[in-house]
Amino acid sequence: MRVLGIESSCDETAVAIVDDGRRRLADLVLSQLTEHRPFGGVVPEIAARSHLGQLDRLIARALAQAGMKPHELDAIAATAGPGLIGGVLVGVTMGKAMALALDRPFLAINHLEGHALSARLDPGVAFPYLLLLVSGGHCQLLRVEGVGRYRRLGTTVDDAAGEAFDKGAKILGLGYPGGPAIEQAAARAKAAGIDPDAYGLPRPMLGRPGCDFSFSGLKTALRQRAQERAADGALPERDGLALALQESIAAVLADRTAHALEAAAAATPRLTALVAAGGVAANQRIRQALERVARAHDLPLVAPPSRLCTDNAAMIAWAGIERLEAGLTDSAHGDGLDFAARPRWPLDPTAPRAAGAGV
């Protein structure tokens, strides 16, 4: 089975073709970085127009790379939410048009399900597992019991972890996107022997019961420290603050994940792994902190390769394959040409919405 995946929910236009043997026959990601950089963040209208301008050519390139003709595809999967609705609509409309023309099923994929199942594509992990989903718009802990079966244990009450990196980088003048820039600056500070504790940044929610997150206080504290120390002008301070920020985020993520592991450990069947997915899971320091937590619970930490952590279409095609194999693709499950794109779409619809949070 070979499925074409389309991803256009944020600022990456991506197309991939994946087969049921976990092979990525094509895996193309076009970043809109340079288009958004002058604005210091993603501009939804620019994103949507750019997806529209690139998507058809990218699909043609993906087919050429896989050496396939369109009619050799078994299904078309597209991110149908959550995300910036203009971009999502571009991908969904293209996916539906292809499905209709080729007489193949159209699969409406939840972007978060793509991230959630990405570790099953590479390196491959068995259900059930505890998932820390840390991306630009989300920060959640979920018990993943099977395809379409997600139980949310915790979420952020304000910003996502990726947002904390992005806003932190903006405050420190490190540019956009923030995650990789903070990681590099932190590495410089570490090599220079700077002590991150010297900046006294808070570690919100640390040690509190439950598994929820909060990052907005950290951002405010960082802004204050940066002003006190005039970080923009003094490079060692800027790198030091980046290191302090990364340490705080890593400590909070590890602490909340440890709580979730304790809560989830009693349930049967036993967890097979701790999985970290989403763009922030590309961060090596965070992987290291999570590795320690997993080890304390006798579990492996499984994280997809960086390329599969940040937005891509291989995870969308793969989620389509998983849904097809699980028989979850009839219209009762929301697929079909009448599916309406969703700006919000929680993975666990039974979980209460956290105050002030997204989904």
Ligand code: ATP
């Ligand atoms: P969502 O998936 O919630 O809709 P998104 O698609 O924008 O949001 P991803 O593409 O999964 O999110 O991840 C992007 C986020 O990951 C950004 O906030 C970015 O700063 C962060 N990120 C990427 N690389 C790193 C890194 N090395 N360290 C920390 N954060 C990183």
Ligand code: MG
């Ligand atoms: Mg992105």
Ligand code: FE
């Ligand atoms: Fe994402």
